[in-house]
Amino acid sequence: MKRQSSFNRNRKDNTRKERVVMIASSVFVLAALTMTGIYVRRSNEKTENDGYHIDFNVLEDDSQNFPVQDKIEEIAQAVDTEDMAQALEEEIPDREEIAEEEDGTMSQILENDLDYLPTEPVDSGEIAIPGLTDVPVTENEEGLLQNEGESFAEELAADQAAMDADAGRVTENTAPSYTAGEALVWPVSGNVLIPYSMDKTVPFATLQQYKYNPAVVMAAGEGDLVSAAAGGRVTRVFSDEEIGNAVTVDIGGGYTVTYGQLKDIAVTEGSYVEKGGVIGYIAAPTKYYSVEGTNAYFALQLNGKPVDPMGALQ
Numbered sequence: 001m002k003r004q005s006s007f008n009r010n011r012k013d014n015t016r017k018e019r020v021v022m023i024a025s026s027v028f029v030l031a032a033l034t035m036t037g038i039y040v041r042r043s044n045e046k047t048e049n050d051g052y053h054i055d056f057n058v059l060e061d062d063s064q065n066f067p068v069q070d071k072i073e074e075i076a077q078a079v080d081t082e083d084m085a086q087a088l089e090e091e092i093p094d095r096e097e098i099a100e101e102e103d104g105t106m107s108q109i110l111e112n113d114l115d116y117l118p119t120e121p122v123d124s125g126e127i128a129i130p131g132l133t134d135v136p137v138t139e140n141e142e143g144l145l146q147n148e149g150e151s152f153a154e155e156l157a158a159d160q161a162a163m164d165a166d167a168g169r170v171t172e173n174t175a176p177s178y179t180a181g182e183a184l185v186w187p188v189s190g191n192v193l194i195p196y197s198m199d200k201t202v203p204f205a206t207l208q209q210y211k212y213n214p215a216v217v218m219a220a221g222e223g224d225l226v227s228a229a230a231g232g233r234v235t236r237v238f239s240d241e242e243i244g245n246a247v248t249v250d251i252g253g254g255y256t257v258t259y260g261q262l263k264d265i266a267v268t269e270g271s272y273v274e275k276g277g278v279i280g281y282i283a284a285p286t287k288y289y290s291v292e293g294t295n296a297y298f299a300l301q302l303n304g305k306p307v308d309p310m311g312a313l314q
Helices: 002-048 058-064 067-081 080-089 097-111 138-169
Strands: 192-194 199-206 209-213 218-219 224-228 233-238 244-252 255-263 278-282 293-301 303-305
Touching: 233 255, 244 278
Parallel strands: none
Antiparallel strands: 192 218, 199 209, 218 293, 224 278, 233 244, 244 255, 255 278, 255 293, 293 303
């Protein structure tokens, strides 16, 4: 009977030891898998880091965050034996040793994986791409590239010239160049209502007074076309209480021409108008010329001073 009891006790002890060994092995495998997962995750983060900098101290922190000790305590309480707890402590390696081993293994792998050493960036700002930037260019190809660049520049210049012409801007070929004595085109075909006079006063019927007149007031019908007396660049489009809507054109040589009593103006500031081109159309007269009737106001100036245009009008 005692032999039977001793046999049962030994069998029970052996079964308990087997359970302890199995649990200890499971925990050890669990700890190994945990550290492997930490290593793989850190390796992935290393791959995304272009600076080749790895903080190995984080491995130790992550190993501490993993609840291995809590799992050990839970298993020890389930079996409720001091032998198993002691066996677990003998079977499971120290966490710091595991972290140190992982650090050494990871460092060795990184050294093997990096087949080159990172170098300092070149100050030129250019990035060399093997197979692309190091391809030699032959002499014929260099000439072709240069010719293509010149052709492109010529096309840009031609396009810009066309845009300038369309916008009516002044270019070297169309710059105003009027000289003294050159014939001017009559802006309208009507008679002179009030002549140019800066040496004596002349009567203004609407104002019922005599005044100096720095321009020529010509008879015209409302809606009549007003032509450019000379080609030039439009420098001003404005409205005036006395002469109504008006346009000033620089015709070159220091001369400017001002057209007044206008509507439906056909030019804009900065645009170019050719000799005989359309300036606008005759509008109803302002209150300053109600008696004189519908008219065209035409003034010629040299360096800002009035000039008699009658000698040049033909």
